[in-house]
Amino acid sequence: MIIGLTGSIASGKSTVAKMLKEYNIPIVDADLVARQVVEPGTETLRKIAEAFGADVISENGEMDRAKVGSIIFHDESKRKVLNDIIHPAIRAEMLRQRDEYVTNGEKTVIMDIPLLFESKLQHYVEKILVVSVDEETQLKRLMERNQLSEEDAKARIRSQLPLSVKEQGADAVINNNGTIEDAKIQLERILREWNVI
Numbered sequence: 001m002i003i004g005l006t007g008s009i010a011s012g013k014s015t016v017a018k019m020l021k022e023y024n025i026p027i028v029d030a031d032l033v034a035r036q037v038v039e040p041g042t043e044t045l046r047k048i049a050e051a052f053g054a055d056v057i058s059e060n061g062e063m064d065r066a067k068v069g070s071i072i073f074h075d076e077s078k079r080k081v082l083n084d085i086i087h088p089a090i091r092a093e094m095l096r097q098r099d100e101y102v103t104n105g106e107k108t109v110i111m112d113i114p115l116l117f118e119s120k121l122q123h124y125v126e127k128i129l130v131v132s133v134d135e136e137t138q139l140k141r142l143m144e145r146n147q148l149s150e151e152d153a154k155a156r157i158r159s160q161l162p163l164s165v166k167e168q169g170a171d172a173v174i175n176n177n178g179t180i181e182d183a184k185i186q187l188e189r190i191l192r193e194w195n196v197i
């Protein structure tokens with residue numbers, strides 16, 4: 001079974017992905033792939049520099065993530081420009097990794113995709129698991145984790161669909177307002193229901 005794991009920024013996807021690793025279920029991680037496809041010297045990074053200016057590349061040849069983030073989370077048209085360059089490369093690599101796991105006989109594969117709904121990728125997966133939190137908790141965790149001002153954190157949250165919309169498209173929802181242990185209990189119940197464990 002191919003399971004799409006999604007939510008919104010700082011809702012707890014990586015936290016749940018870590019729990020899934022403990023069950024030895026393989027995970028294809030979109031955020032990780034998004035870093036791989038812009039490694040120094042890649043065609044994708046060259047296109048990004050062409051669109052956003054050479055100063056989005058640091059001296060060591062890597063993409064300056066803070067700079068690109070400060071541009072795209074405050075400007076929808078710029079975000080679209082980046083997405084149009086980077087998403088095809090992310091998708092191709094994610095599908096390659098998924099197919100490799102399936103070919104190797106894995107029965108369950110998790111696709112951890114923050115923008116599953118925004119990018120309309122529901123057809124990539126058979127079940128959708130949404131990790132959700134209330135807005136206050138999300139804002140607090142995001143500001144703490146990324147050391148962001150309230151304004152910058154809100155801009156990031158606004159650049160994605162509301163969690164209430166994502167919940168409606170889910171096969172199961174983990175409510176992550178409580179402790180990590182609370183989330184773990186919900187995850188185990190869902191995996192049993194889906195006969196994954």
Ligand SMILES: CC(C)(COP(=O)(O)OP(=O)(O)OC[C@H]1O[C@@H](n2cnc3c(N)ncnc32)[C@H](O)[C@@H]1O)[C@@H](O)C(=O)NCCC(=O)NCCS
Pocket residue numbers: 008009010030031034064065066068069072079082083086090113114115159160
């Ligand atoms: C803008 C970038 C450079 C910021 O890097 P940074 O290290 O600060 O953040 P990181 O990559 O860890 O992403 C954190 C979260 O931001 C959100 N996010 C990232 N990109 C986007 C986007 N284009 N639109 C909306 N939300 C986004 C996701 O929830 C993601 O989990 C980076 O996120 C990026 O390259 N984004 C484009 C690729 C992408 O869309 N990634 C999302 C998964 S497909």
Ligand SMILES: Nc1ncnc2c1ncn2[C@@H]1O[C@H](COP(=O)(O)OP(=O)(O)OP(=O)(O)O)[C@@H](O)[C@H]1O
Pocket residue numbers: 007008009010011012013014015016031114141142145176177178179180181183
């Ligand atoms: N139940 C919880 N209790 C307390 N802190 C939590 C809980 N779940 C997650 N966190 C913390 O909240 C922050 C966001 O969680 P996490 O990184 O898992 O979110 P994410 O959905 O993967 O975010 P992103 O889309 O930005 O990658 C992290 O610092 C994490 O340690």
